[in-house]
Amino acid sequence: MKKRLQELIAGILLGTLSTGGIAFAKTGTEIIEAVYQNLKIYIDGVQIEPKDANGNTVEPFIYNGTTYLPVRAVGEAFGKTVSYDGNTKSVYVGINPNEVQYLLDVCPPYATKDYNWAHPCVVYTSDNTESFYMAGVKYSNGLTMAGCHSDETYALFNLDGKYESLELMIGPVDGNEDPSGIAFIVDGKIVAEYTVEEGDYPEKIKVPLNYGLQLKIVTTSEGRYSTGLGNIVVK
Numbered sequence: 001m002k003k004r005l006q007e008l009i010a011g012i013l014l015g016t017l018s019t020g021g022i023a024f025a026k027t028g029t030e031i032i033e034a035v036y037q038n039l040k041i042y043i044d045g046v047q048i049e050p051k052d053a054n055g056n057t058v059e060p061f062i063y064n065g066t067t068y069l070p071v072r073a074v075g076e077a078f079g080k081t082v083s084y085d086g087n088t089k090s091v092y093v094g095i096n097p098n099e100v101q102y103l104l105d106v107c108p109p110y111a112t113k114d115y116n117w118a119h120p121c122v123v124y125t126s127d128n129t130e131s132f133y134m135a136g137v138k139y140s141n142g143l144t145m146a147g148c149h150s151d152e153t154y155a156l157f158n159l160d161g162k163y164e165s166l167e168l169m170i171g172p173v174d175g176n177e178d179p180s181g182i183a184f185i186v187d188g189k190i191v192a193e194y195t196v197e198e199g200d201y202p203e204k205i206k207v208p209l210n211y212g213l214q215l216k217i218v219t220t221s222e223g224r225y226s227t228g229l230g231n232i233v234v235k
Contacts, residue, residue, distance in 0.1 A: 027089075034061040034068075040070060043077040050074070096163075102126060102141045103166065103232040109155040121145050121153045122226075132228055133174040134202040139230035146172050146226045147180040147219030154218035159186075163209045163234045170194055171202030173226040182229070183223035186212035193220060196227045209234070 016159045039060040041048050050058045050073030058070040073181075075082040075093040083092045104125045122144045124130055131140040147153050172179035176198070183193040184207045192207045209215065217229070 032063055034063045036061050039067065041074070048073060048077045051228060101234050103157065103234045104141055106234065107157050107159060109157050111156040113154050114153070121155050123155070131228065134169065134171040134228045134230060136174065137202070139169070139228065142168065142228060142232050144226040144228050145180060145182065145217070145219050147221065150219045152220070154216055157215040159209060159212055159215050161211045161213055165209050165235050166207040166232055167203045167204065167235065168207070168232040169204055169228070169230040170196065170230055171200055172196055172198060173228040176226050179227040180219040182219050182227055183220045185216040185218065186210060187214055195221070202228070202230070230233040
């Protein structure tokens with residue numbers, strides 16, 4: 001059965017099958033003929049019922065030999081968030097590079113190791129009220145880490161191959177006289193290492209993740225007091 005549509009885009013649509021990719025529409029309004037055939041969508045053998053942001057069922061259709069599917073329904077079926085930027089007319093499936101994503105919010109550590117109660121690895125996330133200071137600046141998202149007698153303190157993260165890099169501030173936590181050095185290890189390989197000294201001013205650094213699977217942030221020196229890793233953003 002054919003229906004005439006008043007607009008090409010009733011929602012945000014993804015073209016598949018004949019093109020195998022995204023169908024880009026020109027701006028404006030166009031009258032088209034679309035074929036509805038009660039198409040069913042299966043993801044890994046499981047049928048899904050596509051719905052829009054308001055929970056209404058959205059039926060796929062065929063136009064000029066290309067099958068169009070609702071991008072939100074398909075993206076979320078793969079466990080991806082879907083967002084739309086009206087200013088740039090851009091659809092994002094998964095990571096939106098224009099939105100800040102803090103490592104501790106989107107990928108909290110699945111394991112941590114403290115040297116002992118006096119030398120812990122402390123995790124600070126956006127939704128708690130605790131914080132730490134470096135050079136008088138307050139940080140409520142990040143890590144503080146301290147080692148002792150060459151024994152390491154660390155945090156392990158499951159990156160799941162999603163991220164290219166980290167950006168963060170690193171420096172001694174205020175009031176500490178003997179901060180620890182820090183290394184960043186991705187899939188068993190050191191990708192960055194920093195020596196932090198007493199009195200250092202916090203430095204903004206970029207750490208390559210190379211879309212690795214596991215990140216280990218670990219102390220590397222005998223410093224007995226905390227080094228701060230503030231505002232850890234993943235990209």
